[in-house]
Amino acid sequence: MNSGRMMNNTGEMRLQKFLSSCGVASRRGAEDLIVSGRIKVNGVVVDTLGAKVTGNEIIEFDGKRLSVYAKKYIVINKPEGYLCTRKDTHGRKDVFELLGDMDDPSIFHVGRLDMDSCGLLILTNDGDFANTLIHPSTSINKGYLVECDIPVSIRLTNAFASGLEVGDVHYKALRCELMEDESFVLVELKEGKKREIREVFKSFSYRILKLERIFIGGMELKSLHLKSGEFKLFSKEEITKLIYNGGQNGCSS
The missing domain is CATH 3.30.70.1560 (Alpha-L RNA-binding motif)
Known part of the structure; x- marks a missing residue:
């Protein structure tokens, strides 16, 4: 398993960092999950903080096995002044900085907004899902x-x-x-x-x-109640339902 920049020199990372990289929760939220006994490592409940893992273990959350680069579906209210890129030679800010612990190198933007534009932007590491949204035959309004x-x-x-x-x-x-x-x-x-x-x-x-x-599509910024720079994590089923069945599009004057 490639866990990239989250590993230290010994090939280990804190368990809560592993959990946050999987999109289970923020790092603080992951600590709460550990303490509440909802995390198992190789079949053993880990309920105290400080445990480290390499990512090669069988790590479970409520009985479901996790991987570092589990599929993530993120909707962010992009602020002005942020680029949709991971490669900028001028040191300008990018949208991925806004994700904090939720970010990992596998995440990319679906479509783009230029630096001076703002609003709804989808981030994911699911290539098939992204292609469905942007393909000319199925692209979403x-x-x-x-x-x-x-x-x-x-x-x-x-x-x-x-x-x-x-x-x-x-x-x-x-x-x-x-x-x-x-x-x-x-x-x-x-x-x-x-x-x-x-x-x-x-x-x-x-x-x-x-x-x-x-x-x-049917996913409206006003319905998500996201302030500028804020984001929400969804399951594939949730975000698909929002996009395709979110209701009538429009804007009140």
Whole structure:
């Protein structure tokens, strides 16, 4: 088993760190699980702190065997100023820093939000799950709330919804609607191209003050009650149900 950077020089790590890396709980929460007698190592209950493991043992939580890189499904409210990358040569912040003990090198982002954008972002280490979400034949609609410096004209919303050329690229939104405050626009995309919304608004000479992803399929940011920078861990069944059966998409003005 590859447990990467969590091992010390002797090849061991604290049991609570192993548990947090599996997505069972935060490190503090993992300590509570140990003390409550819910963890077994090689068939023996470990209920005191300080135990160390290599990851080669049979480690169980409530009878279920764990592995360091168990599948994880994370939804984060990405703040502005964070990159969707693990490789940045300029020392800028990345979204994985926000995960703390929940992070491991196997986790990646599904799709991306640029550094100046915020809102819903899915992180996982399940490649099949990620491919299902982003594959053109099954990709999920995503919604964005755009705030501009001045009221937006219906000319832009009609053009984006009908389809338009910016340079050599064709852009078309599934939905582009003015909100009651006309400096806000709701945009829904199927397959978002790189910086699509920013390029379209720039072509009409609007300056975007905030670009926030507010839903992915049926999963809505407002329903998750995540503050900026916060995240939640889900099972595959839970996140799939949210995305495909989360309810009607939209945004109240």
